[in-house]
Amino acid sequence: MVDPESFVRGAEAFSTELNQEHYLVGAGLKDSLEITPIYKRWIDLFEGEPFAQAKRWGFEPVEERYVLDFLATGYLHNQTRSFTERIVWEELAATVEWDTHPVPYRQLPGLIANEENAELRHALERVHLDAMVAFNPLREDRERRLQREARAFGFTDYVGLYDSLHAIELDQLVARMETFLKDTEEEYLAALQTYLGEMHILRDDARRCDLARIFRSSPFDAAFPEERLLATLHNALEDLGINLEEQRQIHLDVEPRPLKSPRAFCSPVQVPGDVRLVLKPMGGAQDYETLFHEAGHAEHFGNVDRTLPFAYRRLGDSALTETHAFLLEHLLHDPAWLHRHLGVEQPKSLLQLAGFHRLYFLRRYGAKLIYERELHRADDPTQLADLYDELLSGATGVEYGPESYLADVDDGFYAAEYIKAWIFEAQLRRYLLKEFDDEWFRNPKAGRFLIELWRDGQRHPVGQLAQFIGVEGLDAGPVTEDIRALLGAR
Numbered sequence: 411m412v413d414p415e416s417f418v419r420g421a422e423a424f425s426t427e428l429n430q431e432h433y434l435v436g437a438g439l440k441d442s443l444e445i446t447p448i449y450k451r452w453i454d455l456f457e458g459e460p461f462a463q464a465k466r467w468g469f470e471p472v473e474e475r476y477v478l479d480f481l482a483t484g485y486l487h488n489q490t491r492s493f494t495e496r497i498v499w500e501e502l503a504a505t506v507e508w509d510t511h512p513v514p515y516r517q518l519p520g521l522i523a524n525e526e527n528a529e530l531r532h533a534l535e536r537v538h539l540d541a542m543v544a545f546n547p548l549r550e551d552r553e554r555r556l557q558r559e560a561r562a563f564g565f566t567d568y569v570g571l572y573d574s575l576h577a578i579e580l581d582q583l584v585a586r587m588e589t590f591l592k593d594t595e596e597e598y599l600a601a602l603q604t605y606l607g608e609m610h611i612l613r614d615d616a617r618r619c620d621l622a623r624i625f626r627s628s629p630f631d632a633a634f635p636e637e638r639l640l641a642t643l644h645n646a647l648e649d650l651g652i653n654l655e656e657q658r659q660i661h662l663d664v665e666p667r668p669l670k671s672p673r674a675f676c677s678p679v680q681v682p683g684d685v686r687l688v689l690k691p692m693g694g695a696q697d698y699e700t701l702f703h704e705a706g707h708a709e710h711f712g713n714v715d716r717t718l719p720f721a722y723r724r725l726g727d728s729a730l731t732e733t734h735a736f737l738l739e740h741l742l743h744d745p746a747w748l749h750r751h752l753g754v755e756q757p758k759s760l761l762q763l764a765g766f767h768r769l770y771f772l773r774r775y776g777a778k779l780i781y782e783r784e785l786h787r788a789d790d791p792t793q794l795a796d797l798y799d800e801l802l803s804g805a806t807g808v809e810y811g812p813e814s815y816l817a818d819v820d821d822g823f824y825a826a827e828y829i830k831a832w833i834f835e836a837q838l839r840r841y842l843l844k845e846f847d848d849e850w851f852r853n854p855k856a857g858r859f860l861i862e863l864w865r866d867g868q869r870h871p872v873g874q875l876a877q878f879i880g881v882e883g884l885d886a887g888p889v890t891e892d893i894r895a896l897l898g899a900r
Contacts, residue, residue, distance in 0.1 A: 412460055414467040418720045421480065424452040425724050426680055433677035433686050435498060438667030443498040449488045456485040461563060469721070472871065476725040479575040482563055483822060489559045493552035497545055502669055504544075506537050515541055519672040520692045522619050523626040528611055535619035539813040549816035553791045556821075568786040576727075577871065578826045584783060587776030587829065590886060591805055594893075598773060601766045601897060602807045616808040625767050631694040633754050639697055640664070642751050643705055646741060650857030652709070660712045663688045664701070674700045676707035676735075681723045681867070682714040695760070699739050706735035713864035726868025728824065732831030733838060733872060734864070740835065743768075743896060746849055758899045765896025770806060772832055772889070777805035778818065778825040785819065834872045836888035841879040 412420075427448045434440040449456075461481045469477055487494070504515035513521065518538040525531040560568035573580040605624045606616050640662065644654050654660065659682055670690045677686040687708045691697045710731050714723050741747045743764040748754035781801045785794045795812035802810040802818075846856040863875075876883055 412454060412458075412463065414464075414469075417455065417460070417464075417467075417477075420452055420455050422720055422724070424448065424455060424484075427451075429677050429679045433679060433688065435502070436671040436675055436677070437663050437686070437688050438670030438690075441499075441502050441669060443495045445487075445491050445495060449491055453488070456481060456488050461485070472869070473719060473721045475575060475577065476721040476868070479822075480721075480725050482560075482571060482575060485562075486556055486559050487821075490552045490555050493548050493555070497548050497552070500545055500548070504541055506541050508534060508537060514668050516669060516672055519622070520690070523622040523692060523696075524628075525619075525623070526628075528609065528620065528623075531619050531623060532617055535617060539811060542813050542817055546813075546816060550791050553785070553816060553819075557786060569783055572822050576823060576826065577873075578823055580779075580783060580823065580826065583826055583829065584780055586886060587779055590890070591773055591776050594769060594773065594890070597894070597897065598766075598769050599807050601762075601769070605763075605766065613807065618802075618806065618808050618810050621770065621806065621808060624763070625696065625770075626692070627695045627760070627763055628693070630760050630763075633748075633752055633760070634695045634698050636691065636693065636697070638752075639691070639701060642698065643701055646702070646738075646747075646751060646851070647705075647709075647857075649852040649854075650860065651854030652857055652861070657712055659683050660685050660687065660708045664691060666691055674704050676704045676711065678707075678711040678724070681711050682716055685712045695742065699742050702741060703735045703739035706738035707731050709738070709860075710734040710864045713861050714867040715865045718867050718869065722867040722869040727871040728827040729830035729834065729872045730868050730870070730875070732827055733835045734860075736831055736835040737838060737860075740839070741851055744851070747851055750852070761896050761899035765893050765899070768832075768889075768896065769893045772829070772893075773805040774802065775825045775828050777801040779823070779829065782819060782823060782825060785815075791816065830872055830884060833884045833886050833889050834876060836892050837876060837881050837885065838879060840888055 428445065431440075431443065431445055431448060435443045454460075461478060464474065464477050464481060467474075467477075501515055505512040506515060506518065507513075508521075515538075518534065518541075522531060522534050522538065525534055557568050560571045563571055565571040565574065569580065572578065602616075603613060606613055606620065609620065609623070611620055647654050661684070663686060667690075671688070672690055672692075674687075674689045677688065678684075679686060685708045687701075687704045689697065689701055689704060716723070743761060745754075745757050745761065748757050748760070754760065778801075781794070781798050784797060785791060788794050795815040798815035798818070799810055799812040842850040842856055842859075845859070846853045850856040870878070873883060
């Protein structure tokens with residue numbers, strides 16, 4: 411039997427080792443993911459009866475839920491680690507033939523977004539999707555194993571397990587997103603038609619790679635020079651009274667390596683002592699938004715009070731850290747901030763694109779949430795590929811295709827955490843505007859307020875913090891208002 415003190419020591423060491431391994435592979439510093447040895451060293455954390463034991467360890471209710479989530483997720487990931495390792499290994503090893511020479515599979519998203527010619531872009535996307543299909547059998551086996559093993563925790567299925575452990579209230583959130591999709595369809599499709607028309611693409615011919623090209627926002631590249639990327643982040647944080655140079659616990663990795671993950675991430679190797687921010691630059695505004703998003707995570711993890719219990723430092727409500735990530739990312743959608751830091755004088759078109767991008771993401775993740783609820787209840791996941799295509803194509807207004815029906819799924823209904831974060835970020839920003847004026851982002855008092863929030867780690871779920879700032883709960887009204895204001899920017 412594991413006692414709570416031994417559990418915390420082991421869980422801390424396990425988390426450090428696992429995050430370090432994922433950082434090395436995601437950063438392109440290793441060509442294979444080796445998590446099996448880590449799980450074997452710490453197998454006592456997840457095997458036996460720790461899930462039942464933890465309920466008798468006397469944790470606070472929220473802390474207990476976080477620990478149970480850690481134990482269940484660790485067990486499921488241990489049971490599926492061989493699939494995970496193999497998928498990552500095959501992706502890192504894979505190349506495709508393009509333009510008469512081999513191209514690493516992980517470089518394809520960047521090439522697609524940067525390809526101006528629609529015919530070539532569609533062809534390159536086809537190459538990417540065809541390569542992706544080769545990994546689906548492994549992903550299908552992994553999904554089946556996840557569903558089978560989830561029932562070991564006394565829940566009907568994977569959906570019930572994570573709905574409980576993450577306090578999602580999934581059915582209500584799905585209903586809310588179904589309403590959001592219906593209410594915003596007309597304005598979304600109108601904006602989509604405008605952007606496709608500018609590229610001389612008929613909507614019937616449009617594919618998701620065309621959206622990637624739109625959101626690459628290349629017409630605005632001059633306003634977002636690569637050489638000012640890091641300096642702009644440093645200056646923006648300095649406005650809030652935060653000196654990134656002095657934060658030795660936060661490490662920025664923006665080197666462009668061939669095997670580096672195209673998806674930016676923040677790896678909290680130790681919280682708060684060693685936080686890694688990883689970005690593979692592709693160019694333009696998207697690099698700035700991504701860097702600021704991941705910097706929000708890094709500042710959150712890097713400022714956590716090191717005396718907090720393990721569960722509040724390392725575990726918790728992911729919607730909270732995503733809220734802080736969106737808060738910094740959305741600085742790039744503020745006209746006064748753009749003028750101050752990048753000298754942007756006429757941001758109307760840029761802000762309209764930002765509004766369209768935000769609306770796209772909320773619609774896409776709403777569709778993903780609806781889809782994932784069905785996927786994780788399906789006896790045969792292979793039967794859900796067409797539903798994925800139908801839902802994502804319907805929400806985004808372009809042909810999505812079924813190929814990524816498993817590659818586009820994050821464990822534990824992380825789509826729900828993003829949705830809650832988008833909602834709460836809009837509420838939190840309104841609080842900052844009320845307390846620290848329209849340019850809160852250059853007020854060190856606002857910086858000190860945020861640091862105090864960050865010091866609490868993830869002790870308080872977003873629902874509790876919403877009450878703390880004076881709102882009754884998560885309300886999608888403000889985020890919808892923000893989107894419509896951006897789309898109608900003057």
